[in-house]
Amino acid sequence: LEQGRGQCQCRNMCMRGCPYGGYFSSVTSTLPWAQKTGNLTVRPFSVVHSVIYDEASGKASGVKVIDTNTREEMIFRAKVIFLNASALNSTLILLNSRSERFPNGLGNDHDVLGRYVGFHLYRGWANGRMPGFEDQYIYGKNPAECIIANYRNLKEQDTDFVGGYTIFSGGYRTRQEELPGSDVQIGADYKKAISRMGSWYMYMYMQGETIMKPENRVTLSETETDQWGIPLLVTDVGYDENDEKMIRDFLQESRAMLETIGCVDIHTEDNKQAPGLDIHEMGGARMGNDPQTSMLNAHNQLHACPNVFVTDGACMASTGNQSPSILYMALTARAANFAVDQIKNGNL
Known part of the structure; x- marks a missing residue:
């Protein structure tokens, strides 16, 4: 309140x-x-074009911004810059922040920027019809889903794949006219049909960990730009055999769970959708101790430009199978406190 x-x-x-x-x-x-x-x-209606690097000081001095209404280009100066534009957009901004010192993107001395992109795997789905409960409906119920925490490969390797997956589940009720064979579309019979509810269904879907690899990467287009003149982001990201094994395991496990709780007419599906059609993109400017294999240090600072911090999904070095948003908040709070201390001590 x-x-x-x-x-x-x-x-x-x-x-x-x-x-x-x-x-x-x-x-x-x-x-x-x-x-x-x-x-x-x-400052709404603003698109960040790039971070400005000052060759003399060896630090970033501000950001270049385009006003989306007037198309005016502006520069905002700052002692410390935090990038939180989302994983791929923060990576794009860094790639587009070119200078004499960093011709391949800000801090990109070792061709790491844009690599090790990961995401969460959502290809596996399952649902089944739940008999009964015909006197109840969805209104007034908690709108949240149920979560089954990952139970694969926890204390030891117990599957033929690496990592694990969280399962989200919930229930819904169909309308009578949505059931197979309900093809009445007009008249009194149609009114009766829409007044009767159909069956309850339980659904389940996976949120699986993908393994970050240097081959999964994003780059800037050399030929195409958006309406603001910023190069488009080219993605080269795909699934691997580990992902396929994880999907097959989920489809087997979800069917068994639905059968156990009494569902019938169970359907499982691998929708085979392309990476990027869901959420939780991560990586591209990952954290690490070694500047040759990572972009950021343990405090989310660019190794080669310490007054620039990246604390959104771009900083991640692995995806896990949990939803990451609260972790981003924690990383941001920690990095902000560190930046304040460094400013007070005269280090930034």
Whole structure:
């Protein structure tokens, strides 16, 4: 309540960040709080073109921004710069930040920038019809899904693949006219059909870990730009045999679980969708101790340009199978505290 947030309104707007503040998002929590301090200036309708590198000081001096309404180019100066544009966009900005010192992108001395891109694997789905519960409907229920934490390869290697997967599950009820054979589309029979509910169904889908590899990478297009004149990002990212084995395991496990709880008419599917059609892209400017194989140090600073921090998904060195957003927040808070200490000590 202190933040001006309300409880869940059951409006099915969760995927939009919940404008009511029923669950946490930066739009309804941290950004309004930051604005209350008077120390935050929000500059909408702005596209960051690149980070400006100062050859004399060996540090970044600001960012070049394009106003999307006027197309005016502006430069904002700063002592410290945090990139949080999302994994691929932060990587794009760094790749586009070229200078005499860094002709291949800011901090990119060893061709690491843009490599080791990972993501979460969502290709496996399953559902089944759940008999009964015909006197109940979805309204008034908790809108959240159920989560089954990963149980594969925890204490020892117990499968033929590396890593594991989280399972998300939930239930829904169909409308009668959506059932096979319900082809009445007009008249009194149609009114009766839409007033009767169909069966309950349980669904499950996987969120699997993918292994980051240097071959999975993004680069800047040499021939195409967007409407702001910024090179398009070219992705060269694919699945491997480890991913295929993990998907097959999930399909077997999910079918067994649905059978155990009493579902019938069970259907499992590998949708074979391309990488990038879901969420949680990671990597591209990964953390590590060795500047030859990583872009950032343990404090999320660029090895070669210490007043630039990257604390979104681009910094990740592995994907895990858990949802990563809270981890990004923790990394950002830790890096911000470190940056403040370094400024006070005269190191930045």
